[in-house]
Amino acid sequence: MKRLVAFLLILPAVLFAQETITIRKGDTTSVALKTLGGAEGAAATKVLQNDLDLSGWFSITPPERATYLIGGSASGGSLEGQVTDPRGGVVLRKTYSGGLRAAAHKFADDIVATVTGQKGIANTKIAFVSTRTGRKEIYTADYDGANLKQITSDGSISVAPALSPDGSKLAYTGYQSGYADIYFVDLASGARNRIVKFPGTNSGASFSPDGGRIACSLSKDGNPELYVMGANGGGARRLTKTKGVESSPTWSPDGSQIIYSSDDRGGPQLYKISAGGGSGEPISTGYAYCTEPSWSPDGKKLAFTARSGGFSIAVKDLRSGATNSLASGEDPVFGANSRHVIFSSGSSLVLLDTQNGRQIPVVTGLGKVSEPTWSR
Amino acid sequence: MKKLLTLGLAIFVIAAFDSCKKKEGDQFAGVDGDYVSGTPLPDRIDGANFFGGNVVRGQFSPVYFGYDSITVSDSELMKLEQVASAVKSSRKTLIIAGFTDDRGTEEYNRGLGEKRAQAVRDALISMGLSGGNIQTVSFGEEMPADPGSGDAAYAMNRRAEFGVVK
Numbered sequence: 001m002k003r004l005v006a007f008l009l010i011l012p013a014v015l016f017a018q019e020t021i022t023i024r025k026g027d028t029t030s031v032a033l034k035t036l037g038g039a040e041g042a043a044a045t046k047v048l049q050n051d052l053d054l055s056g057w058f059s060i061t062p063p064e065r066a067t068y069l070i071g072g073s074a075s076g077g078s079l080e081g082q083v084t085d086p087r088g089g090v091v092l093r094k095t096y097s098g099g100l101r102a103a104a105h106k107f108a109d110d111i112v113a114t115v116t117g118q119k120g121i122a123n124t125k126i127a128f129v130s131t132r133t134g135r136k137e138i139y140t141a142d143y144d145g146a147n148l149k150q151i152t153s154d155g156s157i158s159v160a161p162a163l164s165p166d167g168s169k170l171a172y173t174g175y176q177s178g179y180a181d182i183y184f185v186d187l188a189s190g191a192r193n194r195i196v197k198f199p200g201t202n203s204g205a206s207f208s209p210d211g212g213r214i215a216c217s218l219s220k221d222g223n224p225e226l227y228v229m230g231a232n233g234g235g236a237r238r239l240t241k242t243k244g245v246e247s248s249p250t251w252s253p254d255g256s257q258i259i260y261s262s263d264d265r266g267g268p269q270l271y272k273i274s275a276g277g278g279s280g281e282p283i284s285t286g287y288a289y290c291t292e293p294s295w296s297p298d299g300k301k302l303a304f305t306a307r308s309g310g311f312s313i314a315v316k317d318l319r320s321g322a323t324n325s326l327a328s329g330e331d332p333v334f335g336a337n338s339r340h341v342i343f344s345s346g347s348s349l350v351l352l353d354t355q356n357g358r359q360i361p362v363v364t365g366l367g368k369v370s371e372p373t374w375s376r
Numbered sequence: 377m378k379k380l381l382t383l384g385l386a387i388f389v390i391a392a393f394d395s396c397k398k399k400e401g402d403q404f405a406g407v408d409g410d411y412v413s414g415t416p417l418p419d420r421i422d423g424a425n426f427f428g429g430n431v432v433r434g435q436f437s438p439v440y441f442g443y444d445s446i447t448v449s450d451s452e453l454m455k456l457e458q459v460a461s462a463v464k465s466s467r468k469t470l471i472i473a474g475f476t477d478d479r480g481t482e483e484y485n486r487g488l489g490e491k492r493a494q495a496v497r498d499a500l501i502s503m504g505l506s507g508g509n510i511q512t513v514s515f516g517e518e519m520p521a522d523p524g525s526g527d528a529a530y531a532m533n534r535r536a537e538f539g540v541v542k
Contacts, residue, residue, distance in 0.1 A: 129482075136518070157518050160483055173486070178425025179513045180486065199417035201490040201514040204483045217487055219512065222414020223494060224487040245446075245487035261484060267444065268484055289444075291484040305481045330481050371482055 027356065028059040029115055032066035036081075038073035044104045045074075050144060051108030051122040054360060056339065056353045057115065068115060072107070079103035083111055091115075101146060112337075119297075121335040125375045126342060127151070127161040127170055128349060131367035138172050140187065143335070143342070143351070143374065145362040151185060160204050160371055164211040167375030169231070171195075171205035171214060182216060182233070195233030204247050207231070208255045208275075209297070209376075215239070215249035215258055215275070226260055228275055239277050250295040250302075251275070259283065259302060261291045270304060285316055285323050292331050296338035297376055301354070303332035303341045313343050315354050327352050327359055336376040344370045414494055415507040418469075424541045426473045426513055431539040436462070438521070438535040439496050444480070445534075446491045448499050456496065459538060460503040469541040471511045472496050477530035478517040489514030496536045 031052065035045045048070075052058045063069055068091060072081040077099045083092040092114045096103035102123065109120025124143045129136050138152045138161045151170065152158040160173040170185040174194075182196035182205050196202040200219035207214055208231075215228045218236065226246045229236040240246045244264030251258055258275050261268045267288045271280030289307035296302070299318070306314040306325060313332045316323040329345035332352070341352050342362065349363035349372050363369055424430055436459045439452045448456070463470050474493030476485040493512035501507050522529035 157515070159516075159518075160486070175515070175518075177420075178423075178428055178431075179420060180515075197420075199420050200494075200512050201486060203486050203514075217483075219417065219490045219494065219514075221416050222498075222507075224490045245484070245491045247487040248481075248483050263444075263484075263488075289480075291481040307480070311481070 028057060029068065030061040030066050031058045031068045031070055031111075031115075032063040033060055034063075034069065034071040036072050036074050036079070038075035040074040040076070040079075040100045043074075044079055044100050047101050047104035047144075047146075048108055051105060051120075052111065054144065054340075054351060055108065055112050055120060055122070055337075056355060056358065057112055057118070068111075070111065074100060074103065077103065079107055081107040081110070083114060101142065105142070118339075119336045121337050121340055124336060125163060125167040126349070126363075126372055127163050127172075128344070128363065128372045129159050129161065129370045131369075138170065139366070140170070141363060143362065145349075145364075148363075148366075151187070161373050162205045162207055162214075163373045163375045164207045164231075165209055165376045166211060169207070169211065171207070173203040173205070182214075184231075184233070196229070196236075198236075204249065206249045206251065208251050209253055210255060213255070213275075215251065215260075217247050217249075226258070226273075228258075237277065239273055239275070240280060242280075248292045250293050252295060253297055253299040259293050259295055261293060261304075270302070283316070284321075285314065287314065287323075290314070294333045294341065296334040297336055298338040301334070301338060303334055303343075303354075305330045305332065313341065313352065315341070326354060326357060331371050333372050333374045335374050342372045342374055344372055414498065415501055417511060418508045420511065421469060421541055424469070424471065424511075426471050426537075426539050427519070430542050431471060432542060433537060433539045435540055436538040438537045439492075440531065441492055441534040441536075443477070443530070443534065444488070446488070446495045448495055453499060456499050456503060460500055460505055463500075463505055463509070463540070466540070467509070469509050469511065470500075470505075471513060471539040471541060473537045473539065474512065474514045475519065475521070475533055475535050475537070476517050477533040478520065478525070479530065480517075482516060486514050486516035489516045492534075492536050 069084045078097040080095045096106045105122035108122040112120035127140045130139050136157050138158050141148045157175040162171045174183045180201040180203050181194050182202045184195045185192045198220035202218050205214045205216040217224050218227050224245045226239040227236045242264040244262050246262045249258045249260045259272050268291050270283040270290050273280045287306040291305045293304040302316045306312050311330050312325045313327045313329050314325045329343040332341040332343040348361040351360045351362045437455050472493040474489035476489050497510045520533045522532040
């Protein structure tokens, strides 16, 4: 009898073992979304609904079961949004402008902030590399894949894009000169400058959280090492000094530390160093090959590419030390909410919710896509 | 007068060199500010593009590497003797381009390709070539010699190639 009870207790676990993702009811807030009024209401509702869904914070339910009711109207590129509780109390009421999609994204982020207290990811930009033209060029898009723009038409090799946290500037590595140089693009004006062009290979720029500095990899001194310089490319200071290859710097939220990949002791491993220099302190991950780290904006997590057979997206909790492999793919980058990452998987960029494991492709159909970067 | 000019020029050159050196030293965050490894690269030659018309490629056999390795093996070192003697007599500038196979992440592979190019450069310097005539560039996993996949293609792609600036 005891055995039978034990079996019955285990049975559900066995039955549900195949289900990889379990979303507990308590994780989400139920909201009802009434189709927005106005000429652009239907289109804006679509964008908003997708944002609320992708945020991972909400389940969309009929009004009678909802904790909050969302409504409003949209026309002429602006949106009047409103969130109320079931008794009609106004929780949020605001007007947004900047075009239908941008307005809907801003409203979605405000709903997330109002209900959860967290930062939203809807009003953000991504940049990435695509082989659509037959050459590697840099593209930007909204985080949901809309508003695709080809930024470079170099006809050379344009790779390793990095958006400034506010999304206004882009740094990338280009080979037009025959060497690997770092270019800066002002996305509003389109102005472009080749700003880091030391002898050897200059690559892998990463903006500091305030956008005022960049860290990157330079080989001018006879070995690929990390350097920090002003966002105008001036005043390069060397950070690392090893016989190995240092690459892919990522900044701490306060800009005082940098995590990077180095193969100084065999396979590439992750290290942490002061942004002012010093010596790198190893970060244990349990993987023999770890590259392209991304530090979450809240400073608590680290996403990176790990090799164990194939390549996978691993996330390390920097407080508990636990590391989990969440998906197969490469090049993860954390979003503003420290919850979602976007990574590359062959011909798609995938939005991964690290809290519930859900994966949604956001960019597809552009050839091979790689090296995503995400504004915050 | 001529002598005075020469002397003046010499002093100027030394002073310029000295200040240049100092500037370089100031860039380092480290305490001692020396080079732990490698010999600094010379300035670029404007317009010298490894895959462009002003660089002769294919004159020397590429040097091949093992997976995720930067070691120039003994058999590959023999190829370098030929490069060293040819470049020594021609006194031309050499560009070494490093490449990887397409496994692994792109930015790490750019670093790995550069390290391969620099490992070959270091070996040539130890054979008596001046580092001042040898530049490097990494293409990482771009521009594969064999666009296929599989071990045979990967082995062809993990390489350092030589280009001689015309």
